Amino acid sequence: MKATGIVRRIDELGRVVIPKELRKTLRICEGTPLEIYTEKDALVLRKYSPMATMEDDAKDFLDTLSEMTERKSMLTDCERVLCVSSQELKPCLNMPVSEEFISLLREKKSVLINAGTGNAVHVCRGAEKYVSQIVVPVLSEGEAIGAIVMLEEDGQKLFDGEEVKLARLGACFLARKFG
Numbered sequence: 001m002k003a004t005g006i007v008r009r010i011d012e013l014g015r016v017v018i019p020k021e022l023r024k025t026l027r028i029c030e031g032t033p034l035e036i037y038t039e040k041d042a043l044v045l046r047k048y049s050p051m052a053t054m055e056d057d058a059k060d061f062l063d064t065l066s067e068m069t070e071r072k073s074m075l076t077d078c079e080r081v082l083c084v085s086s087q088e089l090k091p092c093l094n095m096p097v098s099e100e101f102i103s104l105l106r107e108k109k110s111v112l113i114n115a116g117t118g119n120a121v122h123v124c125r126g127a128e129k130y131v132s133q134i135v136v137p138v139l140s141e142g143e144a145i146g147a148i149v150m151l152e153e154d155g156q157k158l159f160d161g162e163e164v165k166l167a168r169l170g171a172c173f174l175a176r177k178f179g
Helices: 022-026 051-069 087-092 100-105 159-176
Strands: 034-040 042-046 072-077 080-085 112-114 132-140 141-153
Touching: 034 132, 042 112, 051 072, 051 080, 051 159, 072 087, 100 132, 100 141, 132 159, 141 159
Parallel strands: none
Antiparallel strands: 034 042, 072 080, 072 141, 112 132, 132 141
16 A cells, blocks of 8 residues: 555544545545455555456356457456456456546447557557457446457457447346346
């Protein structure tokens, strides 16, 4: 943990204020769910990600999706890459997702980007070489809580609608786990 030098007192109701600078840096806004847990003698607040609870089911789905399509895939929440389907993508694991990717998720639409269109979204640092992508948001109560992403670096191997349907199937399956 990194010390901030900021000290706050707990009020009579047990509340503590998280400084605006930290909220901005960590992208915590009003309504952001926080998970509270202890670590030795420390109290830890962390943004809660319902998608993180799905990693085992998601990993099985990603592995199956990759076997069927011979494409690489990953699952993200709105903060980071949660799981990947291949060794090649391992460096992306737990990497923060880009602002550009977060903006795409906010649109709540499935996106197919094939090489040559110049519209590829950089999901995270380390995934820049993937020129073709399918991004399917996982929606819960009308909000994007993450995405299934399929990736291809070979500009000659284009994605098609059937692969989008498979990714949508996975996103719907994961979303139902929260319903």
